[in-house]
Amino acid sequence: MEPYYNTEENLVPEFKLPDLLTCLDGSKADSPNSWAKKRRKEILKLFEEHVYGKTPNDSISPLVRLIKKETNALKGKATRKEIRVYFTGKVEEPFMDILIYLPNEGQRPHPVFLGLNFFGNHSIHEDPDITLSQKWMRDSTTLGTEGHCATESSRGSRADRWPIEKIIERGYGLATVYCGDLDPDFHDEYQNGIHPLFYAPGQSRPTEHEWGTIGAWSWGLSRALDVFEKDDDIDSTRVSVMGHSRLGKTALWAAAQDERFAMAISNNSGCTGAALSRRRFGETISRINKNFPHWFCDRYLNYNDKEDELPVDQHMLLSLVAPRPVYVASATEDLHADPRGEFLSCLNASPVYELLGKTGLGQQQDPEVEVPIHLGHIGYHLRKGKHSVEDFDWEQFLTFADLHLS
16 A cells, blocks of 8 residues: 555644744844854754764765866866775775866866765766766666666766756856765665764664764765865865755755855755655655665654654754755655745744844745745745756756855
8 A cells, every 4th residue: 555645735734843043941042143152053963863863073084086087078168077085095995986077167266066966976977988886776777777786878867967068157067976985875784885984893883863874975075075175176165065855855964064065955855854844744754764764863763753742843954054055946746845844944944044144035925836036045946847856956056056156
């Protein structure tokens, strides 16, 4: 039997959101200083303890190597680089490959969009010189993966989601990493990704309040930013972290933890991404934990069917990006991701932006379809269609970046 998901607005229960600006001791965060020094830290800790898990503080000394470079990519419009980051400092697993496209025209250093991908760096463009990933992949006959391995037919299989030429023409670079380089997207008890690098002696898996797979993916995005800080071609102060679906959840959590990211973009991120959990619309906490038990910390299981007991909701995640701009994109047919819940999350995150002297969403009324909201430091649009990334989405991300990062 198909599992039940509520997709009827009239069946959304009454709920009360945790107040963004009321501290745990009952005092109010009523100034930028009290937000930064007290309330923001409280909210970040609550997400660490109850949702995504605590990311290790241990520093690493990776080995960074330029694997390939082509200055005449995209018919001369771009330079393509592949950088490999060996996390142990030795030429061994685990490592991640960063694929980077940068404009050949315009003033250096360039602003960059950074995002994880689902099927390997080779999937975002048909270029035969992009290294074909050897990591574990989800099987998909339509995307050219067999036996959990990429094949030559998988090259460019996701190019429709990554309009590299358009991004380059607008003056931005694009960088991407395969999420499976950091942790494979299946429940392997956290043995085949980066988690074991941080286990204490005798430890074999994270404790109930330590990071899951989304935490590991977010950590990897920050390690890419470390690399960009040493690259003269990239403006590391203007890096927008972007993600779709589960990788949209990842992008938001990365920006919440790492304030070096200049902007965060969530595309159809839904439950435990941009959508309010207390609405219990579409995918819920219990459903996401059942289907993807490796994404979050084990303590999050305590809130299956108990959303009102969770001390945070997702408007609070968006608030952690403030005062930096954040953009949330939804789609009309993507009901599992709860488009209205994503919009309401933006609306309810706005008081923090206003406290910090910025305009939040700047609009109270429900959004019109494909009429983007670019009024403040929180952007939003509701696109026609399904759970995907389309040209319309990227057009808004680029326009929003022009407004805030140019």
